[in-house]
Amino acid sequence: MGVDIKRYGVLLVNLGTPKAANTEAVKKFLAEFLSDIRIINFSPIIWKLLLHLIILPLRSPKLAKLYESIWTKEGSPLLIYSLQQKIELKKKLSNIPVELGMSYGMLPISEAINKLLTKKVENIIILPLYPQYSNSTTAVVFDMIIKILKKYQIIPRINFIRSYADHPYYIEILKKSVELSFKKYGIPERLILSYHGIPKYYEKKGDIYPKQCELTTYLFSKLIKFPTHQIIMAYQSKFGYRKWTKPYTNTILKFLAKNNIKHVQILCPGFSVDSLETLWEISIRNKDLFLKYGGEQFHYIPALNATKNHIILMTKLIINKI
Missing domain, CATH: 3.40.50.1400 (Rossmann fold)
Structure with missing residues (x-):
């Protein structure tokens, strides 16, 4: 039947x-x-x-x-x-x-x-x-x-x-999205995978979210033809004064710019559609931060949206x- x-x-x-x-x-x-x-x-x-x-x-x-x-x-x-x-x-x-x-x-x-x-x-x-x-x-x-x-x-x-987080086709289309960006803007010196952060005490209480982000990053890094040591995983959107999952995306960008890294591209694998966190926080605020401290090329790779x-x-x- x-x-x-x-x-x-x-x-x-x-x-x-x-x-x-x-x-x-x-x-x-x-x-x-x-x-x-x-x-x-x-x-x-x-x-x-x-x-x-x-x-x-x-x-x-x-x-x-x-x-x-x-x-x-x-x-x-x-x-x-x-x-x-x-x-x-x-x-x-x-x-x-x-x-x-x-x-x-x-x-x-x-x-x-x-x-x-x-x-x-x-x-x-x-x-x-x-x-x-x-x-x-x-x-x-x-x-x-x-x-x-x-x-x-x-x-x-x-x-x-x-x-x-580990679905093979999800990892595959993240890779394709990044490859399109590389083709359009050139190969960056660093590729950042930025996930929405959570308070550190959530993780201590047993939230598996950071492990899931690490899994996606690991599988993506294995699949894409790009040096693993040039892929950086970070967390964004910190709110309040408590400690959140690290490293923070803005801290990483500032550090890279100060250390003569001129070209970065950034993907936010955890966002299924573009929103305030990607369109403003990443594309505007973090881009401005990177350029302010000496960076020259900053490109945000759009969310998968309705592609x-x-x-x-x-x-x-x-x-x-x-």
């Missing part, structure tokens, strides 16, 4: 984005994001006071200006690319419904699940768009799914794709669960 694909549905999940590049929208988004206990492991009462009295009033206007610098006529880049992924994946999967949900902000996961169940889906394949598992990203999605499904009398079967190869990867991950 064949598989009834009409009973399957796919839920893509990404972190989320503010509705607009203004202080009010950013404040609302941050309040939701920074209230998640998996994101902030701190005394709830004290944290709530810090968040609403200090962090949100100070940080929201600053972040709004940064979002404004990358905002497009169509809106948030993260949302635009994510919607494109949904559209292209739907074309590949034919009769299987595909929905997009966000952990925070616009397009809540609850609405996406409701749309799938309305279509009589009995099996939901959930693909969090985080190649490397982390307690602060992938596990958040799992928590939300469980909480949402508690409201339903009949729950669907769930196929949860926890990570794909043909990325959609093929997503299709492979999903078909494997049917």
Whole structure:
């Protein structure tokens, strides 16, 4: 007996984005994001006071200006690319419904699940768009799914794709992406693989995220024809005063520039779509830093976004669960 694909549905999940590049929208988004206990492991009462009295009033206007610098006529880049992924994946999967949900902000996961169940889906394949598992990203999605499904009398079967840090095709298309950049801009003196950082105490508590990043970097380094000693793994997006996973991307760039390295290219393997962290933090702030201290060529290699190869990867991950 064949598989009834009409009973399957796919839920893509990404972190989320503010509705607009203004202080009010950013404040609302941050309040939701920074209230998640998996994101902030701190005394709830004290944290709530810090968040609403200090962090949100100070940080929201600053972040709004940064979002404004990358905002497009169509809106948030993260949302635009994510919607494109949904559209292209739907074309590949034919009769299987595909929905997009966000952990925070616009397009809540609850609405996406409701749309799938309305279509009589009995099996939901959930693909969090985080190649490397982390307690602060992938596990958040799992928590939300469980909480949402508690409201339903009949729950669907769930196929949860926890990570794909070592998937051969994922590593292959990262390599192809880098090779295209090398062809366009020339061979750099250093290639940096920059991942979103996490607080160091997350790792001490057992988060396997750094190990997943190391695995992706190792497999990529083995596959690409580029000297291993010229590939540097680093972490970006540090927030607050606690220690985070090291080395920090900005520290590495500053060090390289000061030590007469003139040409670097940078890939962010953990970001499935371009967002504030890549389009501003890497492409603008870190580029400026590298040039300021003596660097001459800095090229950011775009995320996989809704490229043909990325959609093929997503299709492979999903078909494997049917």
